[in-house]
Amino acid sequence: AEVDFSELVSRISDRLQLHSCNTQQIIKADIEPNIKIYGDAFTLASVVTNLIENAVKYSEPCAEVNVSLRQIDSKVVFVVADHGTGISDEEKMFIFDKFYRVGAENTRRTKGTGLGLFIVKEVLQQHDAEIVVKDNVPQGTIFEVTF
Ligand code: ATP
Numbered sequence: 001a002e003v004d005f006s007e008l009v010s011r012i013s014d015r016l017q018l019h020s021c022n023t024q025q026i027i028k029a030d031i032e033p034n035i036k037i038y039g040d041a042f043t044l045a046s047v048v049t050n051l052i053e054n055a056v057k058y059s060e061p062c063a064e065v066n067v068s069l070r071q072i073d074s075k076v077v078f079v080v081a082d083h084g085t086g087i088s089d090e091e092k093m094f095i096f097d098k099f100y101r102v103g104a105e106n107t108r109r110t111k112g113t114g115l116g117l118f119i120v121k122e123v124l125q126q127h128d129a130e131i132v133v134k135d136n137v138p139q140g141t142i143f144e145v146t147f
Pocket residue numbers: 050054055058082084085086087095100101102103106111112113114115116117118141
């Protein structure tokens with residue numbers, strides 16, 4: 001079915017904002033309206049939720065997270081960028097594996113099953129979409145999804 005992806009990303013950004021840092025604005029969303037994607041609204045919502053939750057979870061409390069959605073010709077690009085711990089180049093290739101979590105220190109500090117990005121990758125494959133991980137400047141991580 002056709003999903004209003006702009007609406008979906010806005011709604012999830014707003015909801016996670018409320019849970020993240022009281023009244024302080026930490027999720028900065030820049031969302032082009034009326035972007036439509038053919039797919040499943042429920043599983044696409046889990047992709048958006050997982051990526052934004054990770055960005056918040058692996059950052060300092062109340063650090064800014066940037067969410068953007070835009071359409072360039074027939075391509076839809078969804079980006080979540082944080083200024084958190086970052087992911088080393090060696091670990092970037094494993095983070096989409098089932099149950100994988102980076103580093104002992106990280107694992108003690110935060111809770112998780114290591115399933116989030118595994119599910120993200122599966123759902124994106126079903127939607128013929130691609131995901132790339134890049135380093136943010138001066139620190140942190142950028143996840144870029146292209147439909
Ligand atoms: P779950 O999402 O199942 O609750 P999780 O967050 O540990 O648990 P994933 O979302 O699959 O699992 O992420 C795998 C690992 O990748 C994380 O444990 C973390 O080490 C690393 N990671 C994911 N997103 C980020 C990010 N934005 N910044 C830094 N590290 C990240």
